[in-house]
Amino acid sequence: MSSEKRGITVKAQTCSMLYNHHGDDYLLHLVDSPGHVDFRAEVARSYVSCGGALLLVDASQGIQAQTVANFYLAFAQGLKLLPVINKVDLPHADPPRVLEQLKDTFELDPTTAVQVSAKTGLNVESLLPSIVDSVPAPVGDSNKPLRLYLVDSWYSSYKGVILLVRIFDGQIKAGDQIVSFATGMKYTVGEVGIMYPDQTPQRVLRAGQVGYVYFNPSMRKSQEAKIGDTYTKVGQQNQVEPLPGFEEPKPMVFVAAFPVDQSQFEHFEDSINQLLLNDRSVTIQKEASQALGAGFRLGFLGTLHCSVFEDRLRQEHGASLIITPPTVPFQILYRDGREVTITNPADFPDDDVARKNIAELREPLRPRHLHLPRRIPRQSHRALRSKPRRAEVSRVLHLDTGDPQIRTPTRPTRR
Numbered sequence: 001m002s003s004e005k006r007g008i009t010v011k012a013q014t015c016s017m018l019y020n021h022h023g024d025d026y027l028l029h030l031v032d033s034p035g036h037v038d039f040r041a042e043v044a045r046s047y048v049s050c051g052g053a054l055l056l057v058d059a060s061q062g063i064q065a066q067t068v069a070n071f072y073l074a075f076a077q078g079l080k081l082l083p084v085i086n087k088v089d090l091p092h093a094d095p096p097r098v099l100e101q102l103k104d105t106f107e108l109d110p111t112t113a114v115q116v117s118a119k120t121g122l123n124v125e126s127l128l129p130s131i132v133d134s135v136p137a138p139v140g141d142s143n144k145p146l147r148l149y150l151v152d153s154w155y156s157s158y159k160g161v162i163l164l165v166r167i168f169d170g171q172i173k174a175g176d177q178i179v180s181f182a183t184g185m186k187y188t189v190g191e192v193g194i195m196y197p198d199q200t201p202q203r204v205l206r207a208g209q210v211g212y213v214y215f216n217p218s219m220r221k222s223q224e225a226k227i228g229d230t231y232t233k234v235g236q237q238n239q240v241e242p243l244p245g246f247e248e249p250k251p252m253v254f255v256a257a258f259p260v261d262q263s264q265f266e267h268f269e270d271s272i273n274q275l276l277l278n279d280r281s282v283t284i285q286k287e288a289s290q291a292l293g294a295g296f297r298l299g300f301l302g303t304l305h306c307s308v309f310e311d312r313l314r315q316e317h318g319a320s321l322i323i324t325p326p327t328v329p330f331q332i333l334y335r336d337g338r339e340v341t342i343t344n345p346a347d348f349p350d351d352d353v354a355r356k357n358i359a360e361l362r363e364p365l366r367p368r369h370l371h372l373p374r375r376i377p378r379q380s381h382r383a384l385r386s387k388p389r390r391a392e393v394s395r396v397l398h399l400d401t402g403d404p405q406i407r408t409p410t411r412p413t414r415r
C-alpha cells in the first residue's frame with residue numbers, strides 16, 4: 001500500500017487560514033506533521049515555524065511512545081502545548097484515564113484539554129478558539145533588517161526550488177536581493193505568497209508570517225536550500241545574527257535497489273531521482289552487483305521511511321524492483337588504528353583478513369527512554385539483559401521518579 005493508502009503522514013503539510021474570533025481577524029499558520037519517529041526531523045523543523053502545538057492523544061490508547069517524544073521536542077522549543085484528546089466516540093475510549101496520564105507524565109493541566117472526535121465532529125469547533133486564546137502571536141519587527149528562516153523546500157519543474165520560510169524580522173517582496181548565510185549564494189526574489197491552502201501570491205511577507213518564496217532566475221538545485229538556514233537582504237549581512245541552524249537528519253538504514261529488468265534501468269533511475277527531488281533525507285550511490293546488475297544503494301532515516309519510499313517507487317512509477325534487506329552502517333576498527341565505516345555488506349572484509357586485522361566492530365547505538373508500567377519491568381529487564389545482550393541499561397527509574405535510560409542497537413533486534 002502507498003503511504004497515502006496506509007494513511008501515514010511522511011511529509012509535513014502547511015497552510016494558512018483567516019479566522020474571525022470575537023470580531024477580530026486572525027491569520028493562522030497550520031502544519032500537519034508526521035508522528036512516527038522516523039520523521040522526527042520533519043516534526044522538529046515544523047515546530048520552528050509555529051508558536052504552539054496540539055498534543056493529540058488517542059482516547060482509547062492513551063499516551064504512546066511518539067506522544068512522549070513529540071512532547072519533549074515541542075517543550076524544548078518553548079511551544080505552547082494544547083492537549084487534545086481525540087476519538088472520544090470509540091466505545092473503549094477512556095478520557096478520564098488519559099487526562100490523568102497528561103497530568104502525571106507531562107504536568108499538563110487536565111482542565112485545559114479539549115476532548116474531540118474527528119469522526120463525528122464533536123467539539124472540533126472549539127479547537128480554533130482555544131488556539132487563538134492560548135498560543136501567543138509571533139513576535140518580530142517588520143522594520144528591522146530581514147531575518148528569514150528556511151523551514152522546508154520542494155521542487156517544481158517550472159519554478160525550481162520553492163522555499164517555505166518563516167519571517168522572524170523585516171519583510172520580503174518580489175525583486176528583493178537576498179543572500180543565504182549557509183552558502184553565501186545570492187538570489188533575486190521572483191514571488192512571495194502564502195499557502196492558502198495552495199500557493200497564493202502576496203505583495204509582501206512580513207515579520208511573523210510563514211509563506212513561500214521562489215526566485216527568478218530560479219534556484220535549480222534542492223541542495224542549495226539548506227533547512228534551518230537564515231537569509232537576509234544583500235548588504236545587511238553584518239546587521240543580522242543568523243538563527244541557530246538545524247542539523248540535517250542522518251540516514252541510518254541502507255538497502256540496495258535494482259530493477260528486475262536491466263533494460264528498464266534508465267526509467268528506474270528517473271523514477272528514483274523524481275522521488276529524491278522532494279525527499280532530501282534519502283542518500284544515493286550507484287551500485288553494481290554480479291547477480292542483479294546495475295542499481296543503487298539508498299540510505300533512509302529508518303525502516304518505515306524505507307518501506308514508504310519503496311511503495312511509492314512501485315506504485316507511482318510502476319517500477320518493478322528488487323530491494324535487499326536493510327542494514328545499518330558498521331564501523332570497523334583495524335588493529336593498525338584505521339577506522340572504516342561501511343554501509344554495504346559487499347565491502348565487509350572477507351573472513352581470513354577480518355579475523356587477523358579487525359580489532360573491533362561497532363554498530364550504532366541509540367539512547368532510548370523506556371516508559372514502563374510498574375507491573376511489567378521485571379520481565380522486560382530480563383529480556384533486555386538476556387544473552388546475547390545488545391542493549392546497555394544505564395539507569396532504571398519509574399515514571400514518577402524519572403526516566404529509565406537504555407541504549408539499544410539501531411539494527412532491529414532479532415526475537
Ligand SMILES: Nc1nc2c(ncn2[C@@H]2O[C@H](COP(=O)(O)OP(=O)(O)OP(=O)(O)O)[C@@H](O)[C@H]2O)c(=O)[nH]1
Nearest residue numbers: 007008009034035036086087088089090117118119
Ligand atoms: N473512531 C475514530 N477514528 C478516528 C478519529 N480520528 C481519526 N480516526 C482514525 O484513526 C486513523 C488514523 O488517523 P490519522 O488522521 O491518519 O492519524 P495521524 O495522527 O495523522 O497519523 P500519522 O500522521 O501517520 O502520525 C484513521 O483510520 C482515522 O480514520 C476519531 O475521532 N474517531
Ligand SMILES: [Mg+2]
Nearest residue numbers: 008009033034
Ligand atoms: Mg497524519
